Amino acid sequence: MPSKLNAYLLSAVMLVALTRRALGAPTALTESPAGDPSGDEAQEEVEGNPSDAVKAWIYAVSTLSRHEQEFEAEFHHFHKYNILDQYTITWLPKDCPSSYNKEACLQWLAKGLFTYTAVLKYVAKEYPNQRILTVAERDNLIQHIKDKMRHPEHVTALTRGQEEQLLRNIDTPTIYNRKMTAHSILYMFRHFLIGGQRQFRKWEQPRRSLTNKGITPVTYQMLKS
Template identity: 35%
Template sequence: MPTTLNIQALAAWTLAALMVCGAGAPLTEAPSALPLGVEEMEHSDPTSSSPVWDSVIRAAKHHKETFEDEFPNKDWYPHVLENYRVPSLPTKCPNVNFSKEACLHRMAQGLSFYISLLKHVEKAYPSSVMLFEAKRNTGLILSFIRQKMKKPDQVTSLSSSEEETLLSMLRNDDTFHSKMTAHSILRELYIFLMDGKRALARKERRRGSAAINGGVSLLV
């Protein structure tokens, strides 16, 4: 059974490798086409107010309901899942000293890491609705974010060997442990997405205020 120390070391190493531009393989797991209507959005539309986020909110609520249905009469969500949290998960965009482009890059890079982690969820819950929703939403948001980036080619994914090493460290013969880790990954994925949405909204509000103030000064 892998130790927590080993998992922490491996997760830190793989995430560090993922965050270096040019490391690993170019990201190719995002779907080539988005659902009807999404690909028609104007590039200038505020990223944070896009309707693509609605499905993420619905899926996050559905995941919580699914967890509570599977483990009824136990006030476990989200407290118990903290004990199964994968160390060194992608960090969210900071509130200051970070451009919108840098935030988009961090989100895209982090989502490519979660794409690898979702393969553990697939082992624990194959063919489940919550897995389908997570994979669909991750690919959808990742493709959408890449469309908004100036340099999407700088986003990289784990190599097959790095991914296999990461997943091997998460494997556990205990079914309960494996399921809890899977639920923890899904919860952290949705937290990462919603934190990213809020960070983008703040940056876009500041950007809009700056544009309005600049316009006012020109009119004075």
């Protein structure tokens, strides 16, 4: 019984804190500097001279590098970051399936970016100062995807009706659940971006490896007789 009472009191305290935040000034989730990687991003540092495409993904990932600290600070450390695993939105895209070839993976990444662009509008309602929305909306990530595709015409944005349906699918009436949903979207988007960065690095690795080793790719020409 004491443990149940403690859990109830903890929930009540959190609800009061969140209600006060909702009635007062919105909590700002800040954008970190592009050169401040942490966690998984630190392991993904690019060797040599990264392409513009890889730089675009690195920057996108860096904008969420402080999300863990911001989440735990908002909830006064009542919740640890990994609790967001329990709030996973199953239909949001994660890593590109290993069975996909390059073209299919590029299409998957493009569709994922359009999906996150839609649901990040939900985040913007809860946290108006969260600027990650502009990262998803930037055309350069989509353009870098198209540049690598054999059939870029297959990349199409969601219709307004499709976006509205996605937003309805995640809507919830309670303050606490709305905020946890918003954080879950950012949590999943961060991992999606890390996966996209990893894919682009992998596709460019052979070219960078040759360049870094000072090896010039051999080209052959037909000799004139």
